[in-house]
Amino acid sequence: MNFGWQALPVYVVLTSVVTGILIFALGEARQRMRTALNLAGALVKLILILVMLLAIQTGASFEFRMPVLPGLDLLLHADRLTMLFATLSALLWLVTTVYAIGYLEQSPNRARFFGFFSLCVAATMGVASAGNLFTFFIFYELLTLATWPLVVHRGTPEAFAAGRLYLTYTLIGGVLVLVGLIWLTALAGSGDFIVGGTLAPIAAGNEAALRGIFVLLMLGFGVKAALLPLHSWLPRAMVAPAPVSALLHAVAVVKAGAFGLVRLIQDVFGFELALALGLTDLLTWLAAATVIYGSVLALRQSDLKRRLAFSTVSQVSYIALGVATGSALATIGGLVHLVHQGMTKITLFFCAGNYAEGLGVHAVEELDGLGQRMPVTSVCFTLGALGMIGVPPLAGFITKWHLGAGAITAGAPWVVAVLAASTLLNAAYFLPLVHRLWFRPLPATMAARELGISGRRLQALVGPTMIVAMLALFAGLLAGTPGSPLFWAQRMIGDPA
Amino acid sequence: MALLLPLVLAGACLLWRPQRWRFLLPAASLPALALALLPAGRADLDWTLLGVTLGADAASRPFLLLLGVAWSTCAWFALAYIERHERSFWVFWMLTLAGINLAFLAQDAAAFYAGYAVMSLAGYGLVLHERTDEARRAGRIYLILALVGEVLIITGLFLLAAEFGNVDLASLPEELGERTQMHPAAVFLFTGFAVKMGTLPLHVWLPMAHPVAPVPASAILSGVIVKAGLLGWLRFLPPEAVGAAPPIIALVLLGLAGAFYAALYGVSQTRPKAILAWSTVSQMGLLLTLFAASLLGAVERDLLLPVIGLWVLHHGLNKAALFLATGCAPTTSRWRLTLFALPALSLAGLPFTSGALAKDAAKAGLALAPLPAWVVTALAWSSVTTALLLWRLYERLRATDEPVTARPAWLMLTAAAIVLPWWWAVTTGQAALPDATKLWDGAWPLLLAAAVILAARRSGFGLPRLPEDEMLAVTRRLAWRTALAAPHPAFERIWNPIPPALPACLRRAEERLARLPVVGPCLLALLFLTWALWMV
DSSP: OOOSGGGHHHHHHHHHHHHHHHHHHHOSSOHHHHHHHHHHHHHHHHHHHHHHHHHHHTTOOEEEEEEEETTEEEEEEEOHHHHHHHHHHHHHHHHHHHHHHHHTTTOSOHHHHHHHHHHHHHHHHHHHHBOBHHHHHHHHHHHHHHHHHHHTTTOOHHHHHHHHHHHHHHHHHHHHHHHHHHHHHHHHOOOBOOTTOSOGGGOTTOHHHHHHHHHHHHHHHHHHTTOTTSOTHHHHGGGSOHHHHHHHHHTSHHHHHHHHHHHIIIIIIOHHHHHHTTHHHHHHHHHHHHHHHHHHHHHTOOBHHHHHHHHHHHHHHHHHHHHHHOSHHHHHHHHHHHHHHHHHHHHHHHHHHHHHHHHOOOBGGGGTTHHHHSHHHHHHHHHHHHHHHTOTTSHHHHHHHHHHHHHHHTTOTHHHHHHHHHHHHHHHHHHHHHHHHHHSOOOHHHHHSOOSSOHHHHHHHHHHHHHHHHHHHHHHHTTTSTTSHHHHHHHHHHSOO | OTTHHHHHHHHHHHHSOOSTTTTHHHHTTHHHHHHHHSOOOEEEETTSTTTEEEEOOTTTHHHHHHHHHHHHHHHHHHHHHOOTTHHHHHHHHHHHHHHHHHHHHBOBHHHHHHHHHHHHHHHHHHHTTTOOHHHHHHHHHHHHHHHHHHHHHHHHHHHHHHHHSSOBGGGHHHHHOSOSSOOHHHHHHHHHHHHHHTOTTSOTHHHHHHHHSOHHHHHHIIIIIHHHHHHHHHHHOOHHHHOSSHHHHHHHHHHHHHHHHHHHHHHTOOSHHHHHHHHHHHHHHHHHHHHHHHTTOHHHHHHHHHHHHHHHHHHHHHHHHHHHHHTSOTTSSHHHHHHHHHHHHHHHTOTTSHHHHHHHHHHHHHHHSSOOTHHHHHHHHHHHHHHHHHHHHHHHHHHHOOOOOOOHHHHHHHHHHHHHHHHHHHHTTOOOOOOHHHHHHHHHHHHHHHHHHHHHHHHTOOOOOOOTTTHHHHHHHTTOOOTTSTTOHHHHHHHSOOSOOOOHHHHHHHHHHTSHHHHHHHHHHHHHHHHHHHHO
16 A cells, blocks of 8 residues: 555545535535635646646556455556546536536535535546456446435436436446456456456356356446446436536546446457457447437437437447447547547537526527527537537547548448448437527527526636537647547557556 | 638627628638649648648649639628628638638648538538528528538548548548559548539539529539539549549549530529529539549549649639629629620630630540540530520529629629639640631530520420429429428428427337336346357
8 A cells, every 4th residue: 555646546536525525514504615615626636637647648657556355456546548537527527516606506405416526526536547347346336326416406306206217227237247346356356457458368268257247247337328228317317407417428427337338348358358259249239229229319309408318328339339349440439539528518518508597498499599699608509519410620520530430440331330320310410409599580588588697607607618618629629739638549549558 | 821810700700790890801711812822832730630731732723713712702792792690691601711721721631521511511501591491491401411421421531541541632542552443432432522513413402502592602602612522522532543444434424414404404494593503513514524534544634633623713713703793683784794794605615715715625635535525525515505504594684683783893703704714724734725626616506506595586485494493393293202302291300309209119118218127127138138149
């Protein structure tokens, strides 16, 4: 055990835990203090992450190991994949905190909300920096529990129903992961996450068991990653407040599932072994089906947030699709989408929140002419929607380019057909919204409706929205710059650390 | 600079009403003009997108020249012409300009596609400008076809990228190397760009979009934007990509079929801008023929590339001038009529005009290529149909013209249309004064067309009135209601999602999936199934 510089990942996790606990301790009334604490926590974490990022760039490594049982360690480390996910989370957490402070102003139970909000991020950081499957599982389950109070925050019967469903799904998923984990540990011991995996030496003779383990873990992670047919909890969890939905979709829960799938293929089994066991095909097909199915259902949603939710179902599967397709280009595409989807989707959810708070707009039909009423939000929404479709120069295009070219090098041209269909479907469910915003006349009732929020709150909502929209734009436009998500993903593939 | 200025102006128009700095708006496309005239240079912007390389080369130079001249004069025209939704117009105008600038300057595949996609999507705002029901319908068709085109193109690019990465367009022919078979990407890329070029049968959007878009927007749409499809072909489909010859003759035929069909169909139309749109489809058919011939081999390509450049410049400027003419009541006075007649006759290939120049160069080029002789003959005959079509335009304009002020931008553009192609031909060594045979070659189609017109008037021959939306109308009449036929409810639902009902089975499945007694067994069954699959 080493609590010094090497243990930086622990402190990254702890920042959020401490913030969370302090917020609970402060209580409901002390609002200024809570805001300051929230922002300070988010900033400190971001700075720690940046320090780690620079250090890793110069070749340093971080590892914190604590034996729990003989042969079973709690291991936090930081490899490139960790940093990709952790940087995204820290950055978006800061922005979302600002947004949430504006969003929830004057609503009850804010201490509870922000407390769990911090714990949720702490768990996400743990998931990001977990160094073996056991640690991953611990934080994965903590994430489930920390998120539930956020989902049911509004306290309505509908919210509780969604929360129940969420728990049902994720706990079952957790059980599957646990069974898989125990089986794997019994078979091969507790291996660390290493690119290429640790299972290849024991594969001979254990094929059936390994396949079983893979399927268990895949389904377990698939629940959170909203793989078909385990996705139903996600659209229902939309009853949560907008910043929660945004975080849930962009970084925390859904991403943790997708991240688990990436770890499973890359660092537990190793792509070669998974391919040899015929396991990648299974995931590729499942992900491809989810991509299409999510888009088709999104087409039919008239509630804005529900439409976005089904879009997430579809888009997150790009990550699994890329990693399971397996060629270097496709893997880059999958990994980079981890970040790109986060930035783009959070933009869209912030915008949906702005429309809902500003003008009480929830349904797609009410968006007519809102480009005039809320121009900044509408520009951001347009950017987000185009990014999801994959229009250059936005981030989604970079993903699609790598996935498409990678699918062909991997000898799976049918994936290109899936991508093409998904592009058209995305256009079919996003462009009508953009059309409504800018080309439909503003109905008189909407023109007369007062903005439901004060100027200061509006700033707190629109500011973060602009920032994330710019992130989504520049992640694509400046993809060739050192330090861009694409740069990191390429380094990860080219030079496994 | 060429990219940034339009973008900055787009942002500025979004934020403020352009009033004091209106004069800047037409200047936005001048950097492109400068790039067309300056010596070649390349700029590597490694840090953007997938490594953007920009530069002007021999292939893109006439395109840039056309862009610089036509776009700025049309913008000048638009300053006075656009009254409603002014800001929206300029935002989309500038975005389209930024996109097409990038496409024309790009030297790598991803950047070209990026510019092309931005241009296509922003063009939607221009088509839809009037916000009428008709405009919405046309915009919808435009957008759907554009998106299908984009998806085809990106699929083709995936196929290229898998082999060559984000390929440098200049070195694409070498990368492709000698091959006897067509590269699979070629099919996707050809079809994708064909949408923009209005190649039969993907031309549907052109005659619908032009009549509804504002005059300056139609002018650049027909004059410049469709040419982006051609540049896409030239950039991505070198002879090396196609390999064997058999498909080429089919493309030549397709081009000629488009040229004649569109011209004849256009004669049945009544709205001037629809007639001009059909004329564009027809002329792009001829360009396809030229392009197809250039695919025969590296020699033919080197021979025909300057010809295509000249043709692009000639058609783009003259067609844009004609579109501006439709907004200036060209039949109301003698000098206006002259301004209208010059580009019109030029398109029909009257001797001494740039049209004759382009046609002669094309005939000479095609005659040298290993193609059947009738291709050259067909090119000559296309002048007859073009002349008929443009006479029809004149008649319709005379019938509908109301006195409106003529604008100086129109005069400017027409003058440029007369002078620039000649100047270009001189600098590229294609200019030649016609001898007697060439004079006769240029003159007989016009004389024949005049004879046909006279005969038709004498005999009181009435033209059939054919629907403007052509193929869509036919499909509707056949009650084969595709998603493209607007009133179809399924399509409406996608576009205006009234709370829709999921198909009952899916909805029930979705609902059931939300219940614990279903989820659990489902999961177990799935587990068991995958398990069983492997145990077998």
